Amino acid sequence: MLCVPLPHCSDYGRFLALLVSALLVGFVSVIFSLVWVFHYREGLSWDGSAREFNWHPVLVITGFVFIQGIAIIVYRLPWTWKCSKLLMKFIHAGLNTIAMILAIVSMVAVFEYHNARNIPNMYSLHSWIGLTAVIFYSLQLFLGFAVFLLPFAPVPLRAALLPIHVYSGLTIFATVIATALMGITEKLIFSLKSPAYSASPPEATFVNCLGLLLVIFGALILWMASRPHWKRPPEENAKVLLTEERSLN
Amino acid sequence: MLCVPLPHCSDYGRFLALLVSALLVGFVSVIFSLVWVFHYREGLSWDGSAREFNWHPVLVITGFVFIQGIAIIVYRLPWTWKCSKLLMKFIHAGLNTIAMILAIVSMVAVFEYHNARNIPNMYSLHSWIGLTAVIFYSLQLFLGFAVFLLPFAPVPLRAALLPIHVYSGLTIFATVIATALMGITEKLIFSLKSPAYSASPPEATFVNCLGLLLVIFGALILWMASRPHWKRPPEENAKVLLTEERSLN
Numbered sequence: 161m162l163c164v165p166l167p168h169c170s171d172y173g174r175f176l177a178l179l180v181s182a183l184l185v186g187f188v189s190v191i192f193s194l195v196w197v198f199h200y201r202e203g204l205s206w207d208g209s210a211r212e213f214n215w216h217p218v219l220v221i222t223g224f225v226f227i228q229g230i231a232i233i234v235y236r237l238p239w240t241w242k243c244s245k246l247l248m249k250f251i252h253a254g255l256n257t258i259a260m261i262l263a264i265v266s267m268v269a270v271f272e273y274h275n276a277r278n279i280p281n282m283y284s285l286h287s288w289i290g291l292t293a294v295i296f297y298s299l300q301l302f303l304g305f306a307v308f309l310l311p312f313a314p315v316p317l318r319a320a321l322l323p324i325h326v327y328s329g330l331t332i333f334a335t336v337i338a339t340a341l342m343g344i345t346e347k348l349i350f351s352l353k354s355p356a357y358s359a360s361p362p363e364a365t366f367v368n369c370l371g372l373l374l375v376i377f378g379a380l381i382l383w384m385a386s387r388p389h390w391k392r393p394p395e396e397n398a399k400v401l402l403t404e405e406r407s408l409n
Numbered sequence: 410m411l412c413v414p415l416p417h418c419s420d421y422g423r424f425l426a427l428l429v430s431a432l433l434v435g436f437v438s439v440i441f442s443l444v445w446v447f448h449y450r451e452g453l454s455w456d457g458s459a460r461e462f463n464w465h466p467v468l469v470i471t472g473f474v475f476i477q478g479i480a481i482i483v484y485r486l487p488w489t490w491k492c493s494k495l496l497m498k499f500i501h502a503g504l505n506t507i508a509m510i511l512a513i514v515s516m517v518a519v520f521e522y523h524n525a526r527n528i529p530n531m532y533s534l535h536s537w538i539g540l541t542a543v544i545f546y547s548l549q550l551f552l553g554f555a556v557f558l559l560p561f562a563p564v565p566l567r568a569a570l571l572p573i574h575v576y577s578g579l580t581i582f583a584t585v586i587a588t589a590l591m592g593i594t595e596k597l598i599f600s601l602k603s604p605a606y607s608a609s610p611p612e613a614t615f616v617n618c619l620g621l622l623l624v625i626f627g628a629l630i631l632w633m634a635s636r637p638h639w640k641r642p643p644e645e646n647a648k649v650l651l652t653e654e655r656s657l658n
Contacts, residue, residue: 283609285594285620292621327635331628338587338624342594345534349598360532371534372541375587379580386576 172238175390182233182380185373186226192370193221200363201351206269208276215269217343223262224336225374229381231255232333235392236384245395249309256301263294286342293335300328330385337378344371421487424639428486431629434622435475441619442470449612450600455518457525464518466592472511473546473585474623478630480504481582484641485633494644498558505550512543535591542584549577579634586627593620
């Protein structure tokens, strides 16, 4: 009974196709970030060198883009509608916590690299918006935990805050991708000297493609997250679906 | 009868406050772009010099960000709900056409500047995503015109395409803002030499603030455009509201 959770099988197929595309584009983005730092740059280590800086794009793309993207659409997976809402909330919060930790470690890598080389911190628009995004993301996670996971907030408060939580989540996610694109721009200008970025060496073309992949990943996640008919059905409907499916099996 | 078009006066007040904030932030962004090019840079002209390049940020921020933003929320203005839907479609399409023309002229300015200085075109991620955004925006405008303005498309087709039109519009808008942030990053790195961008001269701080304003403007527009209760009511309801108001006046 593969199609029970969604009203139409064709709709389920469309959702699956988009999900597979998003996972593929997100996964390829992570691979691209690794190829970038290992093939075109100095690789990874934690010693204040450029290799420490390289953790920044890898962790941002893995955690702050890919894992955050998955966390956003986790409620939309039809086969999870049989699971309790509480379990799904834990998975949503857990994935976002991993993403936040990776984002913070990725920032530490840049600060340590800057300090080791006496490069000023927090001067660029990338750093301003990036730090703002991390602060709002942490706040969103903390408030989400306090209001939606802990059992103290009354139902009307949860209902009033949910649209704000959803909007903030999607806006922060879009801002994170915009910040990643700024970061790619900065890094390519600073690190490509001979040949320069403007001469389009292979690294420039490769990393520009990584930027395009991030935009496509963001667009797919935002489409899946904003289709009302792909929403997890309210608790009662989910129970009905579950009972129906059990009686059919 | 100021509050007739919206169910609650407090909600109307909230909408007005957000609208005024968005207009203010958008307007200040345009002023900031002018201060940037006139106070910190060489001003404006059309002669292949850096002054021609300067049209690029001014026209993008005025047209592709500010005017596009207004075009997005034009259906949400409660006092326009008395106007015919067709008139509002013309205003929406008209504003978007102006934005598209300004975006295209802003690109011509960069190409002419690059060609005059033998700087390669289309090498940066900013240029790749920017050109893609202009192409999708033109396509969106053309399809919107063919499907929603011309009287040939059947109602089911319009209904099926409307969510895609809305999603594409908002995604292109967000992408344009991300591209503007990349452009600001590029321009500050390239043009600030002594002192460099990393030394945070006044121009760097000022233009970083412009970047923040663009993010705030985008966030305000996306909030207003995505609240379902601020949508223009269906044609029949609007007629009822109009009749009620007339009978009250």
